[in-house]
Amino acid sequence: MGPVDLGKLRVHKIFELDSGVPMPVALPGVTAADLARMKRWHDDPAEFAATPEDSQMIFGVHSWLMEVDGLNILIDTCDGNHKNRSIADVHQLDTRYLDGFAAVGIAPEQIDLVLCTHLHFDHVGWNTRLDNGRWVPTFPNARYLFSRRDFEHFRDTNEESDHAAAFLDSIVPVMEAGLGEIVEADIAVHREIADGVWLEPAFGHSPGCCTIHARREGPEALFWGDVVHHPIQLVRPDLPFFFDMDIAAASATRRRVLERAADGDITCFPAHFRSTSAGQVRRDGDVYRYEFVPG
Numbered sequence: 538m539g540p541v542d543l544g545k546l547r548v549h550k551i552f553e554l555d556s557g558v559p560m561p562v563a564l565p566g567v568t569a570a571d572l573a574r575m576k577r578w579h580d581d582p583a584e585f586a587a588t589p590e591d592s593q594m595i596f597g598v599h600s601w602l603m604e605v606d607g608l609n610i611l612i613d614t615c616d617g618n619h620k621n622r623s624i625a626d627v628h629q630l631d632t633r634y635l636d637g638f639a640a641v642g643i644a645p646e647q648i649d650l651v652l653c654t655h656l657h658f659d660h661v662g663w664n665t666r667l668d669n670g671r672w673v674p675t676f677p678n679a680r681y682l683f684s685r686r687d688f689e690h691f692r693d694t695n696e697e698s699d700h701a702a703a704f705l706d707s708i709v710p711v712m713e714a715g716l717g718e719i720v721e722a723d724i725a726v727h728r729e730i731a732d733g734v735w736l737e738p739a740f741g742h743s744p745g746c747c748t749i750h751a752r753r754e755g756p757e758a759l760f761w762g763d764v765v766h767h768p769i770q771l772v773r774p775d776l777p778f779f780f781d782m783d784i785a786a787a788s789a790t791r792r793r794v795l796e797r798a799a800d801g802d803i804t805c806f807p808a809h810f811r812s813t814s815a816g817q818v819r820r821d822g823d824v825y826r827y828e829f830v831p832g
């Protein structure tokens with residue numbers, strides 16, 4: 538797909554991989570009626586059967602690369618190569634993710650800013666790459682911003698998880714290289730007159746997750762991170778998603794963000810929708826539907 542242009546913003550998608558989960562595992566409580574309602578505006582026979590029990594939720598994993606005012610800003614950095622993880626789909630990957638940068642003509646050395654919506658393993662992995670047995674920053678000339686609440690949570694946790702492993706191999710080496718900065722979840726990272734790039738708190742899926750917003754002489758771009766994982770959550774924003782750490786807070790955040798997206802001139806950039814991924818939220822009765830930007 539080509540880039541999405543919004544005023545003076547240009548947004549490219551950098552693809553890493555697709556990964557499937559049985560629908561009843563990922564979203565317990567979703568019904569055949571919910572599925573049928575989503576299929577009116579979004580269908581993919583490879584993913585969706587007549588019932589949730591026979592359906593997959595396939596998640597795309599990709600980064601968003603935004604050009605604004607001569608800056609190259611990378612949002613979320615996927616799983617990364619050669620990392621040890623408990624989930625087979627992302628363990629010891631060897632993908633051609635970095636080729637995506639060559640395809641859009643922006644080298645990793647030209648990235649100015651790396652923003653992670655949150656610090657789960659599938660959003661920080663390419664912060665680092667393996668170089669002679671050591672993890673080094675993949676984007677050596679960038680500032681990397683990490684939200685304080687997530688940073689402190691995953692720094693201080695005693696749990697053995699892929700998120701904790703990712704903190705050690707994808708966050709700590711960036712801090713040690715002097716490229717990391719801990720920020721609050723409500724800061725402006727780039728501001729020109731009235732427009733700019735800024736973070737807003739979107740806590741729930743993780744303790745410190747945020748949405749990332751940008752506007753430059755045009756409509757707003759809204760980078761969702763994992764506030765919404767899959768289009769079927771527009772039909773059922775109330776349902777718990779299996780990776781949400783605080784289910785009630787995640788659901789409240791999802792409803793708030795969807796409502797705002799439906800009411801404004803906003804193009805959304807979800808972290809895990811497939812196809813062109815980007816699109817607009819529209820109201821559909823008492824819930825929502827999604828209009829993907831054309832491919």
Ligand SMILES: [Zn+2]
Binds near residue numbers: 659660763808
């Ligand atoms: Zn994610």
